[in-house]
Amino acid sequence: MTKTRIVALLLGLLLSGCAPGFGKSLPYDAWFLGFLAPSYMEVWIETADVVDIEERVYRQAMSGIAAIQTPPENRGDPKGWPEGPGMGKGKHVIGAKLPRLVYVRWQSLAEPQTYDAYIVISSKIQELMIKPERVRCHGVGKWVTDHRYMFTIGLAPGGIAKAWLSGPCLQPIEIGRVEGDIVTRGPYLGEMKGVYAAKLRPESQAYVDEFGIPFGSW
Template identity: 30%
Template sequence: MINAKTFLLIIFCLLVSSCSTEYQAEPQELDEWRVSTMAPRYYSAYVDILLITGEKKQGGWRGVVTKYTKLSTHPNSWEGRERYHSGYVIQSSELPGLVYIRWHSLANNVTYDKAIRISDDMRNKMREYHDIRCGKSNKLRPYKNNILLGLAPDGMISIFLNNRCFDNELQFKVQAVEYKVADDFVYPELSEEAQAYVDEHGVPVGIW
C-alpha cells in the first residue's frame, strides 16, 4: 500500500516530468522573416523597388522596406539600432530565392539595381534553431530571420543575417549596376548635416 508521502512524491515527479517535456518540445519552424535595408551614416539611400521571389519559384512578394533607409551609426560601418527591424516583414515558411532591389544614392545622385540570389546555405542558416533569449524582455528569439542589405553609395551591397539576439553576420557582397533614370528625375536632397559631411569627405569607393 502506498503511503501519503510516497504518493505525493510520485505526483511531484510526474509534474516535473510533464513540465520538462513541455519545455523540450519541438521548436516551431521559422514562419516569419524580413528584408531590411541600411545605408552608411550621411550617405542616405532612397529605395523605390523591392521584389522578392520565393525559393520554390511559385510566387513572391513586393513591398516597401522604407523609402528612406535607416542609417548606420558610423559612415564606415553597418551597425545601428534599426539594423534588425526596419524591414519588410513576410509571414511565410517559404524563404526567399531572389531579392531584387532598386535604390537611389543621394550622396552622388546615382541609381542602382541588383537581383540578389539567396543560396541554400543562407536559407539553412535562417532555419537553424538557436535556444537563445535576449533583450529586456528576455524573449526567445531562435532564428537569424532578418536579411539586412547594406546599400553603399558606390553600389556595393553587403548581405547580412541578424536579429535582435545576433550581430550582423556577413554572408557575401555583390556589386550593383547603375540604372538609367528618366532625364527629368529629381533626386531628393540630403539633410544639411549629411551634405556638409559629403562635401568635406566625398563619396569613397570600396570601403564598405
C-alpha cells in the same frame, strides 16, 4: 506509372531536396527584410522585390528611406560597416516562404546615382534561417531558442550592397556582398526625368561637401 509522371516525380523530389523548408511552414510567422545605409550616405529605395523558394514574387516588399544616422557637426563616420549592424528599416514579408532572390533598385542620394542589384540566397543561408539556436538572450536575461529570420541589406555609394542575417537574440553574420549596376535610365527607370526622390539632409550635405564620399570603404 507513365514516363511523364516519373519525370514529374523526380523533378519534385529534386526541388524539395534543393530548397530546405520547401512547402513547409516556417518556424516563425514571417521573416524580416530591412535596409540601412552608412552615416550621411542617404538612400531612397525605389523597390525591393522578393522571390521565394516557391517562385512567388513579392513586389515592393520594401521601399522608401533606409535606416541611417546623421549626427550633427560631422561627428559620424560613414567609412566601412558597423561590427553589429541593426535590423535596418523594413517590413516583414508576410506569406512568403524562404527567400531565393532579392532584387533592389535604389537611389544613392549622396552622388546622386541610381543602382540595382540582385542578391541570391543560397541553400546554406536558407538552412541558417530555419535552424534553431540556443542562445543567452541579454534582452530577457535567460537562455532561449532563437532563429535568424532578420535579413538586412546595407546600401552604399558605388552600388555596393552587403547582406547580414540575424535574429532578435543572435548576432548578425555577413552572408554576402555584391556590386550593383548603374541604372542608365535614371530614377524610377526614367519616369522622373532625372529628378531624384529627395535631397540630402543638411547634416549629410555638410559632410559630403567637406569630406566627400569614401568610395572603396564598403
